[in-house]
Amino acid sequence: MSEKMKRAFAFTAIILGFFMALLDTTIVNIALPEMRTYFGGGVAEISWVMNGYNLAFAVFILTASRLADQFGRRKVFLIGITLFTVSSLLAGFAPSLEVLIGLRVIQGLAGAIIVPVTIPLTTTTFPKEMHGIIIGIWGAVSGLAAASGPALGGVLTENLDWKWIFFVNVPLGVLSLILTPIFIRESKDVSAGRRVDLAGTLFITGSMFCFVYGLIRVDDWGWTSSAVLLLFAAGLLSLLLFLYAERKGAEPMLPLELMKIKAFNGAALTLLIVGAGLMNISLLTTFFMTRIMGMTELKAGLILSMLAIGSTLTSAVSGPLSGKFGSRWFAAGGVVVMAGATYSLGGLTSASPVSGILLRLALAGIGIGLTMAPVMSAAVRNVPEEKVGISSGVINMTKALGSVLGVAIIVTALQQNLDDKVGAARSSAVQVVRNDAKLLPPVKEALMASLQGAGSGGSAEAASLPSPESAAAAVGSQLRAAASKLAPEERAVLEQSAQGQMRETEAVVDRIGREMKEAAVKGFSRTFALAGLLLLPGIPFALISDRARRRSEGGIPAAEKGTLL
Template sequence: MTQRIRALRLTEDNRRWWTLGAMCFALFMLMLDNTVVNVALPSIQQDLDADLAALEWTINAYTLSLAVLLVVGGRLGDIFGRRRIFLIGVTVFALSSAAIGLSPTDTALIVGRAIQGIGAAMMMPATLSIVTNAFPPHERGRALGTWAGVSALALAIGPVVGGFLTEHVSWRAIFFLNLPVAAAAIAVSITAVRESRDETVGRTIDYAGIATLTVGLTALVLGLIEANRWGWGSPRILALFALAVAALAAFALVERRVKAPMVDFAVFRSRQFAGAASVGFIVSFGMMAMFFFTALYMQNILGYSALEAGVRFLPTTLVLIVMGPLAGRLTDTIGPKPLLVSGMLITGASQIWQSFLTSDTGYGFLLPSFVLMGVGMGLVMSPMTTAAMNAVDRTKAGVASGVLSMGRMVGSSLGVAIFGAVVATVGSAKLDEALPSLPAPARERLAESLGGGGVAGGPQQIVEASRDAFISAFGTGMKISGAIAIAGAFVALALISGGRPTAPEPVPELAPEPEPEPAAA
């Protein structure tokens, strides 16, 4: 017993594992928050008398601010210290969670969710860059595998925890739950985590780069979120995409001219980093679309409740919990390339499997594809992250992790948007074939409903035609998504280097800042 207690004490030998534990605490809180909110939306609607648009922005406000500010959060960590920015982010996240739990109106809740996303954008890149700096390259696979496993665990239990708290306590409890987790993360971080930053740059903030990147990403992500509702060819969507192109082009020009750019584009000269970032984008593109539209299939076609559908996704996340750490250890042994290639192939196979669903298909047919998806994502996530972070100098870990996370967030938004467009387009054609006598405006309204899985009530012929159209479009979308995942395997094959990670490198401690001289009397 005494030996176990000594083993748990913070020492120089185990400091990096304490650091990993603190980052996993924080990541668990972030990922849990991503899933518990969805289950609570009906209760939020009833309690705050919120309309559908307010419920959508309860999710979108967080997603938008997080995706837009990830790179900024990562770079601020490089400049001012990753532990410092992490602690600020955890504090902002916790305080905004408390404010959301006390929200009197849906407007206050949406504002709180946007602020919560800002805190998350400061935390998420910091967790990855802090772990990268704490572990030498030959141990990062194991550490990042644990990091990925904790993320999967939070995703797995999120719907269950959210459903239990919403049903037996209150939807507000899911936000108050963040407070003790944040307190534990702060306490361990202050004690165990060493400060690190990019010692090659000063403390100059690239305000022009932040402004142009924020405008460009806001326009891009907002356009992707609203494209299917407003119409891809609508003036508002076209204006947003035009603004995104102009602002991101301006960002690229600004970064070439400033002395201390926010994003060092030299990281993309590394084939390994570019390949890992591309794989992260592709796997997120297919994964989020699969989860989103398969959930609609289970609820609207198979008749499951939201909680029942969430529980049936557990095979994917439970397998991912096991495969993440295992893949991380294998990365340290054989390198990331074979794992990424096989993982993307298995992910693609899972999606193509789901493309053969019919209105009579039961959960038994879905189950093997869920297991395959868990295996595939488990083989991709931690090796992809390890490959990316080992490809850049440790001084650039913050901005590299921000770029990697931002690419995954944009990939997720693009995947849902493109899949939704496929469902609307293919489904509309199927409705035209099945219901030629129905007036065109009515068929257009039916086509718009396909994004929600089709109509649930009305004349039997219309209900069946709507469901058949959704299933046909779903199958087409899954085939496309699976083909893109398989293409990702070839990207990994071409760009990711083989072999084990490089030998460990010493990580110098951050020199303490000089104390200010006392003012003259």
């Protein structure tokens, strides 16, 4: 077999594991309602099917990178693939919600092992002159996996069963397990030593757990709650202790000299912001399509896959070109495009055509593709070759942290904006009902009770109002209750006016519904605008994510390799 074919099979093994680990960050989201129906329990409990994976993934990723550098990347990769495949199979047969959540935590740990190892395995498999092309493909697969999760999850849940979102991983994992030992050679960081940095592992694990768990619980407890503030304080303290341990340790898991490489810092911070931006686009657009436009989760997921199309195409191009011309301008331009696309999503209305959503999402996908692959390529290019493994762990950790941070910020902002806009519209609606001269007092009471109960809580459901039919049913019930308390002659008068009251109720509710939906659209528009603005700090970070290009003596552009300063 030719060397070219061996590399192709090796890359296939790497990509299969990488794809399924990233796919599982989003594929379960659309199936959560089905899981809740199957297992029972509340929204808070079922959400840990998603949160458990994300928490374990973010917490363990740096430690996994270090262990792979020390004891062999292929060996650790095989452990991760085996663990992920087995836990996926068992998750499909989980007898209870508690068992499923536990298996999802194991999946998250396995994903944390797989994802950061894929970059050093790739760079050691291919010659340096091919790194730009290969990382471009790697970036394309990254965007495809993350963005296609909702669509694939929706298709599997709709046509088969929610359990298949786990079973689909099994053949991918088995194939990767077959190919890896045959075609991938072992590699490690020979300067890393064999001693495990227990202090560093303990402190970074504790720090990431406190930060990520605190961000996950912000939606329940609030940013200023004592529990969240305590978690953030503990996370900061653990981080400071980690840095101290790394500075003093004989064999630290994270060489702090990496933090002196400006381009590496720029790449990590860019991915922190882009990770948040990607999650914000996905979350807000999905909520808007399902809650405001009334789409099914499956249709929304399929539309959202346009992100993957745009990202895949541009990643495959920008990766190789960034290896030749540098990553800075590709990455900065990508962040600008992402920010503009996110801001433009705020122009959607409840009657917007699907083509308008697809165009905006395609533009956002193009921005993601222009950013992700070049930044990952720059992070690899600007650190010493033997430190690619731990560097991959750092930048993947910051991206994972950014995703959780983005969700925490944007959900809080969406709640506040919907509270402001829909709350004001609800107050106005109550006055409309009170001032309606045609409605009888019992009818007004029923309508105002419906309005006060609709859309409360400041979530995406704030746009959900009683339909004219449900409002009429509530009014009918109220009229019957009122009639039962009246004298026969008064009851006859009320019954004669019931039909007219129903018609007036439907007209009032229809008018109020339109006004409150418009208010909810304004709340989403403001939140999309904020999400776009939050991407802007990524521009200066992207500009320092790669070293300035210089000319070699022969006039050919050359990258300046990073060194530990």
